[in-house]
Amino acid sequence: MNGQSDAVPTEPAAPRPSTPGLGWDEFSRELVDFFASVKLAIFLFLFIAITATIGTVIQQGERAEVYIQEYGENAYRWFLRLGFTDVYHTWWFTSLLGLLCVNSLTCFYKRFPSVWRSMKQDKVGVTMAFIKNLKQQAEIPVENTKESVAQSLVQHFVSKGYRVLAKNEPGEVTVYATKGVMGRVGAHMAHLSATVIVLGGLLGSYYGFQEFGVCLEGQTYHIPRGNFDLKVDKFWIDYHENGSVKSYNSTLTVLEGGQAKATKTITVNDPLVYNGIWFYQSSYGDAWDQVEVARINIKEKETDKVLKTIDLEWQKEQALADLKLKLSITDFVADFAFNSTEKKVYSKTIEHANPAVKLVINEGDSVQATPWLFQQFPDLFEIKDSKYQFELVGYKPRKFTGLQIAKNPGINVVWTGCTMIVVGITLSSFIFHRRIWAKIVPAPTGVTVHIGGTTHKSQIDFNKEFRKLTEKIQTFKA
Incomplete structure (x- = not known):
C-alpha cells in the first residue's frame, strides 16, 4: 500500500440536459390559443345566454317595493348583491362581453392573416409534386x-x-x-361582427340611457339630458268599431328657448327623434293625481235629500247662487293614503282602488272647508256647521301618455355589426x-x-x- 486510493476512477458524469423554462414565445402562443379556443367561446355564449335569461325573467330597474312584493324581502337582498335588478350594467356581465370581444378578435388575429397572405401571394410558382x-x-x-x-x-x-x-x-x-376568395373573407367578417355588435352594445349601455315618462296633454316637460323642453300638444285613442283600441297617439313639440323646433305625431313604432334622443309611444292609462271632471251630489243634511248634482271641472270654481255655495276640486288621489309623519296625502299605488277628491267649499260667509270625499265611503266625514252633505258619485280621470325616452349612441355601431354578419354569412354560404x-x-x-x-x-x-x-x-x- 502506498497510501494512494485504489478505487477505480470513474468518467465524469455527463451534464444533464437543462429543461428550458417557458419563454415569452411559448407563453404568448399558449395565451393566444386559450383566447382563440372554441371552448372559451361556448362557455361565454352559455353564460351570456343565462344572464340574458335572468335579465328577461326579472324586471330590470324597478322600484324596491316591486321586487319585494313579487319575490320577497330576502330574495330582493340577494338580487341587489348579485346585480340581478340591473344585470346589463354589472361588472361581471361587462367582463363576459369583454372576454367575448377578446375571443373574437384573437380568432381573427390568428386565422385571417393566413387567408390574406393566400390572397396576395403568387401561387404560380408551384412544383409538379405539389x-x-x-x-x-x-x-x-x-x-x-x-x-x-x-x-x-x-x-x-x-x-x-x-x-x-x-x-x-x-x-x-x-x-x-x-x-x-371572398367566401374565405366572409367567414372572418361574420366572426369580427360579433365584436362590433358587442362594442356597440357597451357604448350604448354606458353612454346612453332609457327612461319612462308619464305625460299629460297640454303640459310641458324639461328633458335635462337633451337640454330642451317637450310639450304634449295632444293625446288621443282611436278605437275599432267593436270598441277595442286601434291605436294611441301623441302629438309632441320640441321647444328650445321657447321656440318650436320639431313637431310630430307619434304612434307605436313611429317615434320622434331629436338630437339623438328617441321618444317612443309606449303606453297610456288613467292618471292617478288628476281628473277632468268629478260628479258631486249635494244633499240636505237633515232630510238626506239630493238637492243638486253638479259636474266640477278640474281646479275650476263653480258658483251655485241658489244654494249660496262655491265649490271646486283641487286635488285627487287614485288610491288614498296618508303619511302621518309628513302629514301628507298621497296615492299609494297607481291603481284606482280607493279614489278620493279634495273639495274646497265656501258656504255663505260662515263655512269654509276642504274635506276629502271618498267614492267608496260617502258618509265617512261630516262637515261641521254646514247645511249640506257632499258625496263623490263619479269622475272622469285624465288620460296620460307613457313615453319611452332613450338615447343609444352605439346603435349605428350595432347596425354596422349586423350588416357585417349578414354580408359575411351570405358570402361564406354562397361563395x-x-x-x-x-x-x-x-x-x-x-x-x-x-x-x-x-x-x-x-x-x-x-x-x-x-x-x-x-x-x-x-x-x-x-
Whole structure:
C-alpha cells in the first residue's frame, strides 16, 4: 500500500440536459390559443345566454317595493348583491362581453392573416409534386402545342369567372386559376361582427340611457339630458268599431328657448327623434293625481235629500247662487293614503282602488272647508256647521301618455355589426374559394397537362366541375 486510493476512477458524469423554462414565445402562443379556443367561446355564449335569461325573467330597474312584493324581502337582498335588478350594467356581465370581444378578435388575429397572405401571394410558382399531391388531380395527354393548350385553358378559366395567372418557362407552362376568395373573407367578417355588435352594445349601455315618462296633454316637460323642453300638444285613442283600441297617439313639440323646433305625431313604432334622443309611444292609462271632471251630489243634511248634482271641472270654481255655495276640486288621489309623519296625502299605488277628491267649499260667509270625499265611503266625514252633505258619485280621470325616452349612441355601431354578419354569412354560404393549378409539359405526341385543384367548401360540386374541366381539356386538340 502506498497510501494512494485504489478505487477505480470513474468518467465524469455527463451534464444533464437543462429543461428550458417557458419563454415569452411559448407563453404568448399558449395565451393566444386559450383566447382563440372554441371552448372559451361556448362557455361565454352559455353564460351570456343565462344572464340574458335572468335579465328577461326579472324586471330590470324597478322600484324596491316591486321586487319585494313579487319575490320577497330576502330574495330582493340577494338580487341587489348579485346585480340581478340591473344585470346589463354589472361588472361581471361587462367582463363576459369583454372576454367575448377578446375571443373574437384573437380568432381573427390568428386565422385571417393566413387567408390574406393566400390572397396576395403568387401561387404560380408551384412544383409538379405539389400538383400531384392534391386531392383532385389528373394527367391528360393532348395532341397540341403547349402554347395553344395554355391559351385555350386560360380562356376557359376566364369564361368561368376565374382570375388567371400564367407563367411560361422553358420546357413548361404553369397556369393558376382562382375564384371565390371572398367566401374565405366572409367567414372572418361574420366572426369580427360579433365584436362590433358587442362594442356597440357597451357604448350604448354606458353612454346612453332609457327612461319612462308619464305625460299629460297640454303640459310641458324639461328633458335635462337633451337640454330642451317637450310639450304634449295632444293625446288621443282611436278605437275599432267593436270598441277595442286601434291605436294611441301623441302629438309632441320640441321647444328650445321657447321656440318650436320639431313637431310630430307619434304612434307605436313611429317615434320622434331629436338630437339623438328617441321618444317612443309606449303606453297610456288613467292618471292617478288628476281628473277632468268629478260628479258631486249635494244633499240636505237633515232630510238626506239630493238637492243638486253638479259636474266640477278640474281646479275650476263653480258658483251655485241658489244654494249660496262655491265649490271646486283641487286635488285627487287614485288610491288614498296618508303619511302621518309628513302629514301628507298621497296615492299609494297607481291603481284606482280607493279614489278620493279634495273639495274646497265656501258656504255663505260662515263655512269654509276642504274635506276629502271618498267614492267608496260617502258618509265617512261630516262637515261641521254646514247645511249640506257632499258625496263623490263619479269622475272622469285624465288620460296620460307613457313615453319611452332613450338615447343609444352605439346603435349605428350595432347596425354596422349586423350588416357585417349578414354580408359575411351570405358570402361564406354562397361563395366558395376554389383554386386550380395546371402544368403543361411537352410529350412525344404533343403535351401532357398535369392539373389539380382544391376547394374549402362544397366538395361535391367542385368534383363535378373538375371532371368537366378534364373532359374540356381533352378537346384542346390541334
